[in-house]
Amino acid sequence: MKNVFLFLSPAVLLFFSACKEQPVIIPDPSLNVTGRTVLVEEVTGVRCANCPTGTQTLVSLQQQYGKDKLVVVSIHAATGFSVPYAGGQDFRSAETLELVNYIGAPEGFPTAAVDRRLLLNEQLIFLTPHTRWGGEVAQDLQQDPSLAIALENTFDPSSRALNINVGILPDQMLSGEHRLTVLITQDSIVDPQLNGSTLIQNYIHRHVVRDVVSAPSGDPIAEPLEAGVLVNKTFNITLPQAWEAKHCSVVAYVHRAGADKEVIQAAEQHVIE
Amino acid sequence: MKRLTLAISFSALCFSGYAQNNSYITGSLQANGNFFFAADSVLGTAGIPQYDYQKFGAETWLSLNYSHNGLDAGLRFDMFNNSNLLNPNDSYSDVGIGRWYIHKKIDRFDIAGGYLYDQIGSGIIYRAYEERTLMIDNALFGAQVGYQFNDNWKVRAFTGRQKQQFNRYGTILRGGVIEGFIKPDSTKNFAFAPGAGIVGRTYTDETINSARFEVAGYFKDEQIDLQYNTYAATVFNTMTAGDFTWYFEAAGKTEDVISDLNAPRSILNGNDIDTTLGKLVNRRGYTFYSSLAYAKKGFGISLEAKRTKDFSFRQDPNALGIQGAINFLPPMAKQNTYRLTARFAPATQELGEQALQLDVRYKFNKKLSASINFSEIQFLDGTELYREVTPEFTFKQKRKWQFIGGLQILKYNILVYQFKGKYVDALTPYAEFLYKFTPRRSIRAEAQYLATEDEFGSWVNGSVEVGLAPHWIIYASDMYKLKHGELDGSLTPEEVKAKTKYDGAHFPSLGVVYSRKSNRVSLAYVKQVEGINCAGGICRLEPAFHGVRLTLNSSF
Numbered sequence: 136m137k138n139v140f141l142f143l144s145p146a147v148l149l150f151f152s153a154c155k156e157q158p159v160i161i162p163d164p165s166l167n168v169t170g171r172t173v174l175v176e177e178v179t180g181v182r183c184a185n186c187p188t189g190t191q192t193l194v195s196l197q198q199q200y201g202k203d204k205l206v207v208v209s210i211h212a213a214t215g216f217s218v219p220y221a222g223g224q225d226f227r228s229a230e231t232l233e234l235v236n237y238i239g240a241p242e243g244f245p246t247a248a249v250d251r252r253l254l255l256n257e258q259l260i261f262l263t264p265h266t267r268w269g270g271e272v273a274q275d276l277q278q279d280p281s282l283a284i285a286l287e288n289t290f291d292p293s294s295r296a297l298n299i300n301v302g303i304l305p306d307q308m309l310s311g312e313h314r315l316t317v318l319i320t321q322d323s324i325v326d327p328q329l330n331g332s333t334l335i336q337n338y339i340h341r342h343v344v345r346d347v348v349s350a351p352s353g354d355p356i357a358e359p360l361e362a363g364v365l366v367n368k369t370f371n372i373t374l375p376q377a378w379e380a381k382h383c384s385v386v387a388y389v390h391r392a393g394a395d396k397e398v399i400q401a402a403e404q405h406v407i408e
Numbered sequence: 409m410k411r412l413t414l415a416i417s418f419s420a421l422c423f424s425g426y427a428q429n430n431s432y433i434t435g436s437l438q439a440n441g442n443f444f445f446a447a448d449s450v451l452g453t454a455g456i457p458q459y460d461y462q463k464f465g466a467e468t469w470l471s472l473n474y475s476h477n478g479l480d481a482g483l484r485f486d487m488f489n490n491s492n493l494l495n496p497n498d499s500y501s502d503v504g505i506g507r508w509y510i511h512k513k514i515d516r517f518d519i520a521g522g523y524l525y526d527q528i529g530s531g532i533i534y535r536a537y538e539e540r541t542l543m544i545d546n547a548l549f550g551a552q553v554g555y556q557f558n559d560n561w562k563v564r565a566f567t568g569r570q571k572q573q574f575n576r577y578g579t580i581l582r583g584g585v586i587e588g589f590i591k592p593d594s595t596k597n598f599a600f601a602p603g604a605g606i607v608g609r610t611y612t613d614e615t616i617n618s619a620r621f622e623v624a625g626y627f628k629d630e631q632i633d634l635q636y637n638t639y640a641a642t643v644f645n646t647m648t649a650g651d652f653t654w655y656f657e658a659a660g661k662t663e664d665v666i667s668d669l670n671a672p673r674s675i676l677n678g679n680d681i682d683t684t685l686g687k688l689v690n691r692r693g694y695t696f697y698s699s700l701a702y703a704k705k706g707f708g709i710s711l712e713a714k715r716t717k718d719f720s721f722r723q724d725p726n727a728l729g730i731q732g733a734i735n736f737l738p739p740m741a742k743q744n745t746y747r748l749t750a751r752f753a754p755a756t757q758e759l760g761e762q763a764l765q766l767d768v769r770y771k772f773n774k775k776l777s778a779s780i781n782f783s784e785i786q787f788l789d790g791t792e793l794y795r796e797v798t799p800e801f802t803f804k805q806k807r808k809w810q811f812i813g814g815l816q817i818l819k820y821n822i823l824v825y826q827f828k829g830k831y832v833d834a835l836t837p838y839a840e841f842l843y844k845f846t847p848r849r850s851i852r853a854e855a856q857y858l859a860t861e862d863e864f865g866s867w868v869n870g871s872v873e874v875g876l877a878p879h880w881i882i883y884a885s886d887m888y889k890l891k892h893g894e895l896d897g898s899l900t901p902e903e904v905k906a907k908t909k910y911d912g913a914h915f916p917s918l919g920v921v922y923s924r925k926s927n928r929v930s931l932a933y934v935k936q937v938e939g940i941n942c943a944g945g946i947c948r949l950e951p952a953f954h955g956v957r958l959t960l961n962s963s964f
Binding site: 157162163182192218222240259267331332 | 452455456457494495497498499500572573575577578612614616617618619620621622623624625631633634635636637667669675676677678682684685686687688723724725726728729823827828829830900901902903906951
């Protein structure tokens, strides 16, 4: 036994000798914020008990960084959790389901893709739990954008026709396939939502994706993306009467295609300013 | 290409030694093939690629092990083709060398390198293991050195990174363990098997960077310190004294950055400050686990107790479920085998849980024996999570027939375990009858009735299995969802629809198993409802399955 302890003592000392930790500096995330606008695509459902917590986290992040810096879209496509309650609206659609499937099958809800970045050692682009979203958003805000997106909406209240003009201005040459996704969200929809074990009848749903105007996997940008050369895209849609135009917004984002689907810039503009 | 070169070199090494004395080559094959039937929106299989368009998925593990004069080496070929094991709602395909290792004993030293499986104590601070049904394979890719002081005392140390499918996590682990055996009096059945271990983990720069930006978003007074390194240590002992066996393990963990989804966090909501749940915390943790067993002819009793606080020990603070676990916390509920008694299984709560389990068995005579199992699991604040009481008896009529009967009384916090509803209260009587026509021909029948008003309501399950030893087993089963009577009037039509969606539905299985020597092939048609799949307290929700399963197990 004596030999055992004689042998082990130096090993244990060695193990603990490097125990003193250097303090990790907590940054101020508002510093070094660039012209980048981060996109968070949240997958949620009216029957998802924990989803209101996820939304609350994103709303808080949006308030912290500003709506011009963080665009949030809530996609109601949580398998088994998005079936509407009696009298409630059906936020699901084939297009939004296709949009989620294009990003990758989520596992567990709420979940969210931050700029569709696939993190190191992750299998899925969608990230759970919500306690990791803030860190990823803050890191993306420090990244230099390689292009700017300008949105211009023209809405005719009588016909409810909406003309969307998207201007894409790269500040460097971008190679590879890039796509543009455009969708319509509606904010502040009052409709039932499960929260924990309580069903809230007049829950206020945020950033609900109503329709994907482009292809759900994005429209390929055929034009070369060269520094300083503006690319314009136009979309037309008629908003259904059930969508309250004053709460509707157009969201547009440019992303890569293929295995890497990373969103490189996003923009949001109200239908009615 | 590197992997392939390594594999070929390794195979050459193995086979070059095959002809020599004291050389052994062993191996095993497990192959699963799943044929998926058409997507079904009621079953919940719509939107899953295997059902929608892929139609077939497969997994294969082929192992080869070589031993020669104290040298052991092994190689495993893994293949996943449109597999639903990694994510039951998605498809995963990859192929490669899933494991290789070399181990050599040199005098008192023991050295090993490659992908290594190991555990310290009962695994509370460290367990590298494989559980294929849940796609857990967290072998340590690293090196291990052991030294044997004498017949009773040995020590080993290791370092490396844990496996993640065909990649490796970035987190660095290192650790060591000493294990001994003390028998004060060789004439008496009284002995100790003590041990102690320690594991250190270093988070990667990416993990810490993500955490510090997350914490930066918290209110100043709620921000936490972060550190790269966390250490977990344990002491354990098995004491054997006559008919008693007592195992005790106490483990502690230094401050660790973990995600607590129930921790309150202040957030801005307009000009107000609201509270939401979920944030990173930096806490110390502990786990105590003990089991005491007494066994005497015809009588056995075991009592287990566990208390866990903040003992999540993972590759990443935000890793959940089956992902990135470094340790393993022993489960505290009965391992049920019948389909309906296993329907509601509790996943281990690593941030806070206190649990007791009592198991008593008594053999009245050669024919009749009885047992009772009691499990109670709570959050640390006393919130009920799981309670199971299962009395059971077995009656054996010589070697001709056997009857088992029992009743499971269950309370299950389905909100915590499956994020829906509140509690499930269920009564499940069950019975099993085995009759042997001849030593080679037998029939086994089992039935369970799960009576509950909660979740989807009551179920019955029946199964018949005909054994034609030594080669054939043929079986058929059906799980049937009993229709509801009058439902609670406060339910909305949509809630009624969700609750009754399986009413009157059958979930049959029909299969055949053929065994020959150490080879086993099974083919089965399976229609299986959604549920929770657990192995050793590690659980995940899985969607329904509808299709044909072909499995092959072989060892040589």
